[in-house]
Amino acid sequence: MTTPKETCPAQALLKQLSGKWKPEIFRLAVNGPLRFSRLLREIEGANKQTLSVALRELEEIGLLEKVIVRQKPLHIEYHLTPYGASVVPIFKQLERLG
Amino acid sequence: MTTPKETCPAQALLKQLSGKWKPEIFRLAVNGPLRFSRLLREIEGANKQTLSVALRELEEIGLLEKVIVRQKPLHIEYHLTPYGASVVPIFKQLERLG
DNA sequence: GCAATAAGTCAGTTTTTTATGACCACCCCA
DNA sequence: TGGGGTGGTCATAAAAAACTGACTTATTGC
Numbered sequence: 530m531t532t533p534k535e536t537c538p539a540q541a542l543l544k545q546l547s548g549k550w551k552p553e554i555f556r557l558a559v560n561g562p563l564r565f566s567r568l569l570r571e572i573e574g575a576n577k578q579t580l581s582v583a584l585r586e587l588e589e590i591g592l593l594e595k596v597i598v599r600q601k602p603l604h605i606e607y608h609l610t611p612y613g614a615s616v617v618p619i620f621k622q623l624e625r626l627g
Numbered sequence: 628m629t630t631p632k633e634t635c636p637a638q639a640l641l642k643q644l645s646g647k648w649k650p651e652i653f654r655l656a657v658n659g660p661l662r663f664s665r666l667l668r669e670i671e672g673a674n675k676q677t678l679s680v681a682l683r684e685l686e687e688i689g690l691l692e693k694v695i696v697r698q699k700p701l702h703i704e705y706h707l708t709p710y711g712a713s714v715v716p717i718f719k720q721l722e723r724l725g
Numbered sequence: 726g727c728a729a730t731a732a733g734t735c736a737g738t739t740t741t742t743t744a745t746g747a748c749c750a751c752c753c754c755a
Numbered sequence: 756t757g758g759g760g761t762g763g764t765c766a767t768a769a770a771a772a773a774c775t776g777a778c779t780t781a782t783t784g785c
Binding site: 736738741745 | 785
């Protein structure tokens, strides 16, 4: 399709960040690792499916890292990556302006 | 219900900025006033309807201002407001990180 | 007067996102 | 041995966003 007019560079990232619950997930992630069931309990109105997809997508683009913790209660943690941390200021700015 | 967990403050603005063509519109708006038909011609793949809705929404939240220019060829211009200008750095950051 | 341009609107369809509820596999504990 | 927690998937349904093409109203240039 000959890349007629390369789409705005901000567009893609913006879209990836703007899915349902994603900003919320981010806000919680800065305070430490996330766990699926805790998110489900703490984010009112969230549903498994959407949350699961959001986490996977954030992981796929490298903002979160999924860590399997092989300990007493075997569980999974989602950690903010350095790249993930680098977008936090954007959310901060959005909060200030919103 | 005792503000169980107020929704993320960044969420709303983020969503408003992330509609189709909106970042593109913004990118063009920083270079001067926009006109509908020019946008339609310059943004490949854009369609009237979506563009029209995007412009209206950006205007409604105060990022753009619609100006009727009563001159030789009577036309309409969309200008970036100060509030609109204040979100430009966010797009800049998104571009850098994206 | 006639066609073109500008700036849209409208109804209807398609595509994308979100939500629902059922289900699954693994551990852990008594 | 069976009940609960954790971390999901799957098929489907509903809701939101985007696209299409036809149509409109008002100017303007010839």
